[in-house]
Amino acid sequence: MVAVLWVVFIPFLFALLTPLVQRIAGDRIGIWGIISSLLTFGGVLSLANYAFGDEPLYVFYEWAPTLGLSFGFYVDGLSWLFAFLISGIGVLINIYAYWYLHKPDPFGRFFAYLLFFMGSMLGLVLSSNLIILIIFWELTTISSFLLIGFWHHTERARYGAVKSILVTSVGGLAMIGGTVLLTVIAGTSEIPELIAKAGMIQEHALFFPILLLILLGAFSKSAQSPFHIWLPDAMEAPTPVSAFLHSSTMVKAGVFLIARIHPVFSGREEWTLLVATVGLITMVLAAYYALRKVDLKAILAYSTVSQLGLMIMALGFADVLGAKATAFHIMNHAAFKGMLFLVVGIIDHETGTRDITKLRGLRFTMPKTAVLAFIGAFASAGIPLFNGFVSKELIFEAAYDQIGIAPWMSVFPVFAVIGSALTFAYSMKIFFSVFFGEESKVLPKHPHDPPLGMLFSPGLLAAITVIVGIMPFVAENLVNAATSAITQTTTDFYLTLWHGFTPALWMSVVTVAIGLLLYSRKALLQVMHSKPPFGLTVNAMYDWWYPNIMVGAEKLIGVFQSRKLRFYFMYILGMIVVLCGWVLIRDDHFRFIPHDLWMAETYEYIVAVAFILATIGVAVFRSRLARVISLGVVGYLLCAIFIILRAPDLALTQLLVDVVTVILFVLVIYFLPQLKTEKERFSVNIRDLLVSVITGGFVTVFVLAAYSHRYTTTIAEYFLENSYKLAGGTNVVNVILVDFRAFDTLGEIIVLAIAGLGVYALVRLGIRRKQKEDSV
Amino acid sequence: MISLILNRIARVVVHIILLFSIFMLFKGHNEPGGGFIAGLMAAVAIVLIYITYDLKTVKKLMPVSYPAMIALGLFFAAGTGLGGVMLGYPFLTQTFDYFHIPLIGEIELATALSFDIGVFLVVVGATLLIISTLGEGSK
Known part of the structure; x- marks a missing residue:
């Protein structure tokens, strides 16, 4: 139980302490990040028995019970798989980043953001409550904004950061709406309870709006079309960040959410229609864009979008096989894509460019990196003996099975093959065009293999890629645990490399064949110079929308934020009159018992008269100082009234507040230039007078009414x-x-x-x- | 505008006010007082030094950072709330108990006090921060 809190809060705690530690550690602050991620990873490992055992862990804390809010954590196969990936890859990224960052970069800030992100992500996947999940969800948005804009001196980084936060926030807002609706109809926001009520939710009239709203959140986070536009621009982040956030963790939050709500929503046709179709479109489109790009990181960005589409498509199939394929592919993709990003980081670091038209023949100068790139590219292409192959086979199998459900669903296997063929082509492009051919002479730096520290993380991921590729059964337990959690059934699958001559295998063969055709020089050139069908217009829409929304927002805010104190006061006083008046009228409280109103002591009368005189003084005195003193007198008289009414606490507070305000006023006025009082127009004066009279009159009536009700x-x-x-x-x-x-x-x-x-x-x-x- | 009378009196009075404000803070649960009042009172005492002498003297007498003071106060207040959560109660559940201490006698300790200390620190910190920044800024 403590381990869950440990896992979620250790990264936050370490992030908070980073500035303090940096004073001692200096540039070696990276070690602090490594320690923190190792501690977190250890915590996740100690939770393993809940994922593989029969009973998931469900910890529950009351937060604000009167609002029905609680704070809970839920560890089952699915959340554990994600927590494992986040913390495990987190360790590798921290190690890699320690070597990657250069001197002028603010190291401390980088690692603090990174840990902040890691904690938010872990909180997201381990939450048992949708509301809490959303809070962590938004925390990942904020931390990723900070990380993407880490090199904020460049314009592209700022653009990318703003774009990512805007696009994902739009989805996040929709998701909040969906969650609120869901909480209202189900009476709970606890995920295990929602799963138990799945039948009721699926029958409800609001089922479709809720599903749509929540999916909008997931799609925007996982960069599904048409929200994919933010991910390529987010590549302005330092490469360790891209490897961590934009390949293996944050963008998978959407996939996670879809998997988490799978037992609540799947089963209805709308589920497959929305989830699988969006996944399919995204997969094909993004793979096509990836093939067109020349910047290595942009290729990987689109490739990630495409792979996420593939996973989401498989989740949309609503059967056990689809869930299993997704669970497996999530792991495999995290390994090979994370590694590819790190390799690109190395290439960028050592050669000074990521442009594949400039990079050639690196296999001579960077042999170790070439081996890693080979493994990553072939796993991504889905070639046997690498992990990508096994899970892609599974997805093919799941897609093929859909033909039996409805004839139109044969689009899934067909487009799965097309998308994968494109994937094959760009994966080959990454590897062969960078590492083969003659050595390039136009590189900014003389390339060589990086230090061991930078090779360690991608090396480990490469080893996992190959081991899982050859012996898929090592991942069996984890995949089964996650699948059981997604589908809420006990599953017992076996993962093998060789399935026999199944339709899925033939689909793989066709994929490779088409992929090779696409990769041939002529086809590649054609693709790269073809006009994109419509994807760019989404970007154009964003670029049109962004400046306009800024102008619009400024105008809108300008309407009620006039920057004049007088108007703010008018709003406040107006609202008091309107709201309190409304309550008085609604509940029929205009009843007055005036008979004992005049029974007051003489000194009370004296105070009251002085009060009125002082108030008039505030309005009529010319000198500022006199006004302030007059206002002070009002305050002290109020204080006297509190004493008369035997309210010592109020009197004391009033007295002290008054002292402080008068001092503040005097301070401000003492230093202010002696400006001439502006002559106001007559109408303005009348308006102000009207507001004062109405407010004063209303408050009098209100107090009298309240006084008359004092016997209730x-x-x-x-x-x-x-x-x-x-x-x-x-x-x-x-x-x-x-x-x-x-x-x-x-x-x-x-x-x-x-x-x-x-x-x-x-x-x-x-x-x-x-x-x-x-x-x- | 240094006045000799103010100068002499302030030296004595400030101590009394500060002491009294702490007294107010601790007895607030049962008699008039509490974190807010005590905080304002302490702030006023320090403002008195500022008016009599200048900001430099205040800084010399109280070499603390006001933003840090505010942060510490929020930490106390929110921490009190989280303490309850850690023990399985809703956020901001308060509790109290009576203890017998030799020589002093029966005293009551409430978690509300730690919350009130938080309020005290924020009020002192924010008031002084605003006054000192305005004082400095308008020069």
Whole structure:
């Protein structure tokens, strides 16, 4: 149980402590990242028995029970598989990044972001509650924004970061809507309970909207068409980030979500129609784009999009085989694609370019890297003896099985072959055009194999790729555990390299044949120079939409954020009148019992008269200082009223707040230039007067109405009765603040903190800007 | 504008106010007081130094970073809430108990106090941060 908390919070804790540790560790801060990821990985391993045993682990903490919110973790085969990949590859990425980063890069920030991301991702896959899952989901969005924009001095990086956060947030918003609807109809947001209620949910009239909204979130995160546009631009991130986020973890969050909700939603036709079709379209389109690209990272980006499409298509098949194929391919893809990214990182690092038109003949100068690239490319192409082959076979098999369900579904095996043939072609392109041919003379740097530290991570992944490719049964337990979790049935599959002469094998043969044709020089050139059918227009749409939405937002905000204090006050006062007035009218509270209103002591009258005089003074005095003092008098008189009414806490607070405000005012005014009071137009004055009179009049009526109702029971009695019994305090005001309504107080001090920091930041920024201007 | 009278009085009064504010903080659960009031009071005491002397003196007497103080306060308040979660209660569940300490006698300890200390720190930190930044910025 503790292990789950450990796994989720260790990365966050280490990320928070990174700035402190960096003071000691300096440039070797990478070791801190490695330690943290190793600790997390160890935690995940210790959870293995829940994935492979019979009972999943389900930990549950109450968070805000009155809102029906809880904080829970759920470890079964599926979440464990993901946690294993995230933490395992996390270790390798941390090791690789330690060698990859260069001196001017802020190392500490990089590793803090990376750990922040890792924690969010682990929280996402281990959450038992959809609401909590969304919170972690958005945390991954934020951390990936920071990582993509890590080299924020370049314009492309900023563009890519903004694009990724906007596109995935749009999907995320839709997903929140879907989740809220789902929670409302099912009465719970706990995933295990939702699975138990799957029948009811599938019968509900809102089934389709919910499914659509949640899938929008998953598709945008997993870069499915037409949301795929953000992933290629996200390649501006440092390569370890691309390898981690954009091949093996974050983009798989969508796949994870679809697998997680698979038992809740699958079974209806809409599921296959939406999930499998979108996956199919994405797979083929993205593979085609990948073939057209010349930048190695762009090829890999589109290749990832395409492979994610393949997985999502298989998940859409709604049968056990599809789930199994996906579970297996998730692992394999993480291994070979993660490795390919790392290899591209090495090539970029050592040669200074990623352009395949410039890279040639690297097999002479970078033999070790060439071996790794060979393994990665062949696994990606789906060639026997590499892991990609086995899982791709399974997906073919699942796709072939669909023909039996409905005739139109034969599009799945057909396009699966076409997509895979394109995949074959670009995989070959990556390997042969970079490592074969004559040695290039135009490279920015003289290439050679990287240090061992950079070869370790891709090397290990390559070993896994080959081992799983030759002996697929080593992954059997894990795949079975994940499949059982996706389909909620116990499965007992065997994974073998050789299936006999099945339709799937013939599909593989056809794939290779078409792939070879495509790879032939002439076809390749044709593809690369052909006009894309419509994919680019999505990008064009984004580029049109982005500046326009910014302008629109600014206009919209300008409507109610006038930057004039007077208007803000008007909004606030107006809302008080409207809302409180509405309640008064709705509940028919306009009843007044005026007979004892005038029974007050003489000194109360004196205070009241002074109060009125001071208030008038605030409005009529010319000098600022006099106004402030007058306002102070109002405050102190209010304080006197509190004392008369025997409310010492309020009186004390009022007194102190007043002292602080007067000091603040004097401070500000003392240094302000003596500007002339603006002559306001008559209409403006009338308007302000009207607002004041209405507000004042309304508050008077409101207070009188409330006073007339004082004989009915109020919440005050509850507090008076329970303050000592439940909270052990006799000062009811304080007990309400720190106990009964502690959550409000927490909110208030957070606001106070933000206000303080805001003033600090704004004034400091102003000073710095002024200094800069002065020095220029 | 250094006034001799203010100067002399402030030296004495500041200590009393600060002491009293801490008194207010600790007895707030049962009598008038509490983190918010105590925080404002402590802030006022320090502002008194600022008015009598200047920001430099304040910084010399209290060499702390106000943003860090705010952060620490939020950490206390939120940490109190999370403490309950760790023990399996909802967020911000408070509890209390009575202890007998020799010489002092019966005292009550409540988790609400640690929450209140958080409030205290945030209030002091934010108030002083705003006043000192404005004071510095307007020069």
